[in-house]
Amino acid sequence: MKDILSEIIAHKQTEIELQKQTVSPEQLQEQAGIIIRENAAHHRSMKQALAASSTGIISEFKRRSPSKGWINEAAQAEEIPASYEAAGAAALSILTDEKFFGGTLRDIRTARPLVRIPILRKDFIIDEYQLLQACIVGADAVLLIAACLSPEQCSTLTAQAHELGLEVLLEIHSPSELSYINKEVDMVGVNNRNLGSFVTDVENSFRIARQLREATHGPASPLLVSESGISDPETICRLRAAGFRGFLIGETFMKTANPGETLKEFIQDSLLISN
Numbered sequence: 717m718k719d720i721l722s723e724i725i726a727h728k729q730t731e732i733e734l735q736k737q738t739v740s741p742e743q744l745q746e747q748a749g750i751i752i753r754e755n756a757a758h759h760r761s762m763k764q765a766l767a768a769s770s771t772g773i774i775s776e777f778k779r780r781s782p783s784k785g786w787i788n789e790a791a792q793a794e795e796i797p798a799s800y801e802a803a804g805a806a807a808l809s810i811l812t813d814e815k816f817f818g819g820t821l822r823d824i825r826t827a828r829p830l831v832r833i834p835i836l837r838k839d840f841i842i843d844e845y846q847l848l849q850a851c852i853v854g855a856d857a858v859l860l861i862a863a864c865l866s867p868e869q870c871s872t873l874t875a876q877a878h879e880l881g882l883e884v885l886l887e888i889h890s891p892s893e894l895s896y897i898n899k900e901v902d903m904v905g906v907n908n909r910n911l912g913s914f915v916t917d918v919e920n921s922f923r924i925a926r927q928l929r930e931a932t933h934g935p936a937s938p939l940l941v942s943e944s945g946i947s948d949p950e951t952i953c954r955l956r957a958a959g960f961r962g963f964l965i966g967e968t969f970m971k972t973a974n975p976g977e978t979l980k981e982f983i984q985d986s987l988l989i990s991n
Contacts, residue, residue: 720782724816725864728840731815736845744848751852752881762807762834762857762883763902763939766962769806771952771983774836774941775975776809776966777827779818788970789818797827797835799976800969804983809836809964810855821853828854836885840864844876857883857902862893874900885941891924894931897938903962904932905941918945925958949986956990 766772777796780786797808810827811819824835837855839846842864850858858877860870874884883902888894889909897904906924909916921942932938941962942955952963968982969975 720816721863724782724813724840725842727815728813728842732843732845741845741848744845744852748848748851748880755881759881760832760834760856762836762885765806765834766903766939766941771804771806771986772956772960772962773805773952773979773983774807774809774962774964775800775803775805775969775979776811776838776964777819777823778809778811778966778970780816781967782816784967786818787967788975791970791975793823793826794830796970796975798830799974800979801831801833803976803980805833805979806962807834807836807857809838809859809966812837812839821849824850824855825853834883841873842869844873847873847877847880847882850882851880855882857885859885859887859905860901861887861907862896863887863889865896867896870896871898871900874898886938887943888924889920891927894924894927897931899934899936901938903939903941904928905943905962905964906960907943908945909943916945918942918951921955921960922958925960929959949982949989952986953989 779788779791800808810824811817812821814820824837834856836857836859837850838859841858841860847858860873877884885903885905886901887905887907888896889907906921908918908920939962940960941964942960943964946963946965947968969978972978
């Protein structure tokens with residue numbers, strides 16, 4: 717099967733270069749500086765929100781995927797993120813890749829004034845330019861994917877994100893990527909979806925849970941997140957017992973007529989199981 721990730725990264729590199737020709741990095745840096753000064757007292761920590769939450773659910777706003785096509789083509793950023801918050805989500809993940817996921821930075825800009833919980837910019841981030849964009853539209857955290865970066869790039873982007881007031885969720889998929897984890901990352905996510913084939917297996921989180929706990933053990937250890945393939949509350953209970961505190965869920969909610977209501981029922985079922 718063709719490596720979808722390679723295709724996405726190649727497109728992303730071209731996309732960023734075109735964006736830089738329209739708005740220079742220096743212009744973005746100036747805008748980001750203004751945003752940081754204006755919002756210095758309004759920092760929202762995704763890590764703290766997940767740690768304090770009884771559910772730890774990161775609800776995802778996602779219109780489509782490369783493997784499944786359109787999931788919810790008509791989804792509105794004016795409605796669903798706010799309904800997620802009302803239903804009890806601890807944080808939001810908003811896809812901003814347009815070609816492959818049907819998302820846009822405007823979705824974060826639209827949702828930001830409507831919600832108080834942290835927002836993760838979920839994209840294939842390979843350049844500081846994208847961190848500046850995330851800061852400007854109102855994101856609180858960004859996703860860095862080990863499969864897209866070298867350990868050195870990951871470390872550099874993490875430092876740059878922190879300078880902009882953004883937290884970092886570092887995503888890994890296999891034990892071979894544990895070396896990407898450094899003491900600076902705020903959260904470490906295990907993607908249960910293989911980004912080469914887009915095959916999803918939630919057992920992936922359980923397979924590497926012990927090694928992950930050992931790699932992140934320490935006084936300022938990152939919070940652990942399981943991503944993708946979570947479709948029932950019982951799985952969250954098992955993941956929590958394995959050391960995870962954040963649970964990123966998208967398609968389970970987005971494929972329904974009312975994602976917010978589906979999340980509300982999911983949380984109610986989760987609390988019943990845990991009590």
